[in-house]
Amino acid sequence: MQPEIGIENVKKILGGREILKGISFTVGKGDIFGYLGPNGAGKTTTIRILLGLFQASAGRVQVLGQDINSSETRQKIGFILDADGLYNNMTAVENLEYYACIYKVSNIQKRIDYVLAAVGLKERARDRVGTFSKGMRQRLALARSIMHDPDVLILDEPTSGVDPSGQIELRKILLDVAHTEKKTIFLSSHNLDEVQRICNRIALIDRGEIKRYGELEKLKKEMDRGEVVIKMAAPISESLLTELKGLTHLGLQDQKGTVLIFSPSKDTAISDIVSLLTEKGVKIEEVTKKEASLEELYSAIVREVEQ
Amino acid sequence: MMRNLTPTITASIRNNYRSKGAVIVLLSIALMMVGGLALVFCLLLIAPEMKKELPDRNNLELYLGVLVYATCFIGIGINLNVFTYMPLTREKTRGNVESLLVTPLSLKEIWLAKSLALFLPGMVVGEVFALITLIVVNLICIVPRLDFIITPWVAISSFLIVPVVYFFSSLLVYLIGLTTKTTTANVYNILFLNIFAPLMISLAAHRILDIQSWPFTAANLAIAIAVGLIIFLFRSRLNKEKIVLSCKE
Ligand SMILES: Nc1ncnc2c1ncn2[C@@H]1O[C@H](COP(=O)(O)OP(=O)(O)OP(=O)(O)O)[C@@H](O)[C@H]1O
Ligand SMILES: [Mg+2]
Numbered sequence: 001m002q003p004e005i006g007i008e009n010v011k012k013i014l015g016g017r018e019i020l021k022g023i024s025f026t027v028g029k030g031d032i033f034g035y036l037g038p039n040g041a042g043k044t045t046t047i048r049i050l051l052g053l054f055q056a057s058a059g060r061v062q063v064l065g066q067d068i069n070s071s072e073t074r075q076k077i078g079f080i081l082d083a084d085g086l087y088n089n090m091t092a093v094e095n096l097e098y099y100a101c102i103y104k105v106s107n108i109q110k111r112i113d114y115v116l117a118a119v120g121l122k123e124r125a126r127d128r129v130g131t132f133s134k135g136m137r138q139r140l141a142l143a144r145s146i147m148h149d150p151d152v153l154i155l156d157e158p159t160s161g162v163d164p165s166g167q168i169e170l171r172k173i174l175l176d177v178a179h180t181e182k183k184t185i186f187l188s189s190h191n192l193d194e195v196q197r198i199c200n201r202i203a204l205i206d207r208g209e210i211k212r213y214g215e216l217e218k219l220k221k222e223m224d225r226g227e228v229v230i231k232m233a234a235p236i237s238e239s240l241l242t243e244l245k246g247l248t249h250l251g252l253q254d255q256k257g258t259v260l261i262f263s264p265s266k267d268t269a270i271s272d273i274v275s276l277l278t279e280k281g282v283k284i285e286e287v288t289k290k291e292a293s294l295e296e297l298y299s300a301i302v303r304e305v306e307q
Numbered sequence: 308m309m310r311n312l313t314p315t316i317t318a319s320i321r322n323n324y325r326s327k328g329a330v331i332v333l334l335s336i337a338l339m340m341v342g343g344l345a346l347v348f349c350l351l352l353i354a355p356e357m358k359k360e361l362p363d364r365n366n367l368e369l370y371l372g373v374l375v376y377a378t379c380f381i382g383i384g385i386n387l388n389v390f391t392y393m394p395l396t397r398e399k400t401r402g403n404v405e406s407l408l409v410t411p412l413s414l415k416e417i418w419l420a421k422s423l424a425l426f427l428p429g430m431v432v433g434e435v436f437a438l439i440t441l442i443v444v445n446l447i448c449i450v451p452r453l454d455f456i457i458t459p460w461v462a463i464s465s466f467l468i469v470p471v472v473y474f475f476s477s478l479l480v481y482l483i484g485l486t487t488k489t490t491t492a493n494v495y496n497i498l499f500l501n502i503f504a505p506l507m508i509s510l511a512a513h514r515i516l517d518i519q520s521w522p523f524t525a526a527n528l529a530i531a532i533a534v535g536l537i538i539f540l541f542r543s544r545l546n547k548e549k550i551v552l553s554c555k556e
Contacts, residue, residue: 052409053408074411085404090321098314
């Protein structure tokens, strides 16, 4: 099946710097695709290329199987950019009317009522957008993006700058839209938690390169180093510690107080470690398996960038 | 085509002239300049001529011609000068322009609509002011003794060709303003008004070009064509990437 969005080996050079270093991914129909990366990773640049605002320096870009530079393709895309692009001196309704005219939406008033209700802005419909909070603006931008019933939504950090409860609300609206209107959604974010909550597929981008890409669940499994943490009644002796470290399949990392941390090889079961320890006379109080860590990978990337 | 443009023209006009204050500023500057000009012409040129025993109709036609032409040229020009920089800067930094570029509108349509939104109100202001000047000066100074004065070449130059000049100028202003810094577009506006208004007015006033003849009209047309040519030469600079990149500054 033809992917809704396909990017192949796309490079982008801006001001002599290679901002995107050959990225590839596809977004399938009905996907909620999370494009995750820290500040400056190249998310906005990628989105601008997808939307035809930037020309890729190399590589292929297709949206809905077509060239983005045709206005028919753009008619089928909804978007929120980095800056929302709403007119402050117009009311919510007037902002929507303007875009409805551009997109030649039929039955404009009915559609505006519907999208305003969908994002919960009915009461503020006649207020000037200049008086709106950041969260309301983002909701209005979302309303505008679904106004013309597009097939694909491309959203650049739709929840950025919105407080946590506002974010939850926005995500709920997004999920509603995705499910009731069966839209494909591509959204960028620097918030791993957000992406894990709503996306089924993700790409992790860092400094213009895609580091991880695929089904969220699969990635989680892959990333799962399966760390096992064992809490004991008392610390073990140095000699036992060295002995255990010698058994490489256990992957003993360290002893911290009364806690041992293992990253065992794939074919080593937790019970193997436990029985071995019991054999050696270690009193075990608690065994925990640490969860998958996309988070660790992501924060490692973010930390590196910040340094 | 027009159906595509209308929403953007109306929205842009609303945004350009959003504050009553700005509109009042425009109208007062225009009124002061144009009114002052009319007063000077009436007191220093037209009235003395009318006091003569036999007023020279040729002279009167020249004075009134230059006055009407100058009113039109300056009236439309002031609008461009006042309403280019702020609205466009606002639209670029707030992402309004970038968002429009993603809609099905073509870049040419956006460019044309925005240029028209800047040009049309100025044209109305300039032409209405010029028309009022023509009628009022005639009624007060001339009609008591002579026939109503209006010469066809002056009318064509002022009411037809000057707007064409400014329509092209608006297109060029937006070509510059969208793809480079907004300030650059404003510099163009200031230079254009300050070079061509005095130039054309003195050419006529010194009778180097007879304002009541087709060569004067042709000279105006030549300016329009020159501006059009510049647009043609630089039209390839108008692309989305340039616009988006220039929005940051
Ligand atoms: N016009 C430009 N010239 C040179 N470099 C640029 C330009 N625009 C962006 N960049 C650089 O490209 C990189 C990616 O920028 P981009 O805006 O795509 O990041 P982002 O992932 O959207 O970040 P954020 O989370 O801050 O929005 C950054 O390092 C930025 O400095
Ligand atoms: Mg960004």
